[in-house]
Amino acid sequence: MYQTTRTSAVSFDHVFKAFVSRSRRGEPVLALEDVAFEARAGEFVSLVGPSGCGKSTCLNLIAGLDTPSDGTVSHHGTPVHGVNTKVGYITQDDNLLPWRSLRRNVELSLELRGVPRGERCERTSEFIDLVGLNGFENHYPHELSGGMRKRASIVRTLVYDNDVVLMDEPFGPLDAQTRVILQAELLKLWHRSRPTVLFVTHDLVEAIALSDRILVFTANPGRIKREYTVDIPRPRDPFRIHDAPGFAELHEALWADIRAEIGS
Ligand SMILES: Nc1ncnc2c1ncn2[C@@H]1O[C@H](COP(=O)(O)OP(=O)(O)OP(=O)(O)O)[C@@H](O)[C@H]1O
Ligand SMILES: [Mg+2]
Structure with missing residues (x-):
């Protein structure tokens, strides 16, 4: 179990989130099941997992745009209630x-x-x-x-x-070259003030290039399946991340986890 520590910028303590969907005649859909993690001050954490596993839901809970059905989401040890204007949020759009x-x-x-x-x-x-x-x-x-x-x-x-920045697939629709250029720019900006970043992406190479830690979610309902620490030293060059020691093994392990979730 994750205890909220003094250096924890964001923490999820046994968070469940169910949505009531009209298309399911009011039957609740469990989006998140017992999600527990923390992001420490200054840490860059990526959330990866199949479509619909609850990644955006996690960010919305931190931003206070939604509330957990059970459990607690905290920002610097204080439970988030209502819109949390103290975090920056870069949405996909x-x-x-x-x-x-x-x-x-x-x-x-x-x-x-x-x-x-x-x-x-x-x-x-x-x-x-x-x-x-x-x-x-x-x-x-x-x-x-x-x-x-x-x-x-x-x-x-x-x-x-902002000491906490949420980013939901910020480079999603861009071409591969522009993405890498923007990843390098993002790292440069992040090094200036070192906010805690929670970053959602489907791109595993991007997750490795940017993150200190990567949380892999299971498919519906979203649970944390595994957590990886990225030991590649900083500063990193996203243009050369494939050559970094340990990259290939980490990429393969992440892919194996995701493949198992999408059943291919
Ligand atoms: N407002 C809502 N009402 C009903 N169901 C919702 C709502 N928001 C999300 N869900 C459901 O919760 C689950 C998780 O959705 P979420 O958007 O967090 O997934 P995601 O991991 O961000 O997916 P993607 O990678 O496609 O963006 C999905 O089953 C989705 O249908
Ligand atoms: Mg999403």
Whole structure:
């Protein structure tokens, strides 16, 4: 059993989540079954598992957008009740506001938290610069490529120093090369302030390149099947992660776990 420790940024203590679905005539569907884990301060943890195993549900519980049916989800030892505005959440959809320029989209999280104008401008410029989007500040989302929109949505969340950041398949729809470029940028940004990251992905290479630990979920209902520590030293280069010692064995073990869950 996981005890919430002082350094635990997020913890799940025997969490169950059932949804009542209208299509099942009110019969509850168990999405999460007895999920227990913790993510320590500054740790990068990936959640992997078959579609429908409850990964997004886990992130929604931390963000307080949903409540457990049983058990407790805590943020720094305090149970999450109601919307948890202290965590940053990057959803699969980039959610940029179409009527705001890139700069004003990035500024949004600082604006909502009442950061003074001068500091807001300075931080926004710094982060836009970090991901090479300078020159595009005044473009609107529809004038940006998919990769640029993803960069904008990531810096919009990271520009405000949340100590916990949730990322739900943030690079999902991108081509393979852009994904790796963004993984490298994400690691660079993460090293600056080392937030705790809970990262959902279907891409096992991506999970290895980024994570300290990988939690593999079972198919419906979602339970933690296995937990892997990624011992590859940091800083890591996602472009060369295949060559890292231990990569091939870890990738094979993760695939074997997932294959067993999807029954192939
Ligand atoms: N609001 C809801 N109402 C009813 N059922 C839901 C709801 N949200 C999720 N579920 C169910 O809970 C289970 C887990 O869903 P969840 O979205 O967390 O899966 P996931 O692991 O993120 O899948 P994917 O990889 O496809 O994004 C699924 O069976 C889904 O149908
Ligand atoms: Mg999901």
